Amino acid sequence: MPQITGHLETLYFTSFKTDFGWIRPISNGQSLIRLDWNQTSWYDSDHPDNVSRETKSQLEAFFAGHLRQFNLPLAPAGKSAAGKKWLEVMVGIPYGTVMTYGEFAAFAGKPKAARAAGSACASNPIPIIYPCHRIVRADGGVGNYGGGSDQHPTHPNNLARKSDLLRLEANSAANAA
Known part of the structure; x- marks a missing residue:
């Protein structure tokens, strides 16, 4: 162990x-x-x-598109108090919503901390539940995505997963409207 x-x-x-x-x-x-x-x-x-x-x-x-908010006991491994704070803010990003790293930083009350916001996403030990996939680049690109994988955050498989998650949420949100 x-x-x-x-x-x-x-x-x-x-x-x-x-x-x-x-x-x-x-x-x-x-x-x-x-x-x-x-x-x-x-x-x-x-x-x-x-x-x-x-x-x-x-x-x-x-x-399956039936759950939008998780209800689980969470204790993200290896996170400092500051890292946990970013994750607590991240979980507040509504389902189907996409924001840039800068917008996420502002959402966290730190409008000049876009790089720190990106680092919080990159070191997220519980992807999906802490929805770092909802945070994208300012130019509209999906940005990197580690997503709990052992592959590099720029690996095509990881980028495809992030795009697929965004598409899943967009489609589920549209169907619910």
């Missing part, structure tokens, strides 16, 4: 396939701490708990 904050911690996870690739919610038994996203399945066996199972259920509803 990985060593986290000076002690051994049991981690729980379940893996499942979506139209967007394989996803693995990871829990510490009380809260979701990470969300990994891969092109292929993982080799190790699932070790689920209630949090990872509930995360899977809510993500499946999100991908």
Whole structure:
């Protein structure tokens, strides 16, 4: 088991396939701490708990266009207090809404901190639930997207996922109107 904050911690996870690739919610038994996203399945066996199972259920509803806001206990791994603050603001970006890094910085009350906003997105350990995919470049391009993947944020697979998530939300929002 990985060593986290000076002690051994049991981690729980379940893996499942979506139209967007394989996803693995990871829990510490009380809260979701990470969300990994891969092109292929993982080799190790699932070790689920209630949090990872509930995360899977809510993500499946999100991908089906039936869920717009997640209700999960969250404890993003490896985030400082300042990093957690950016994520708390990020979760307030409404479903189907897109904003630039500069607009996100202003939304967070830090209008001159577009680079810090970008860094918050790049280091997001729980993508989708903390919706960094809703933040794009000022020129209208999607920008980079790590999205819990082990691939580089500029990798075509990651950029396609970000575009697909934006399209999913835009289509679901349009159908609900």
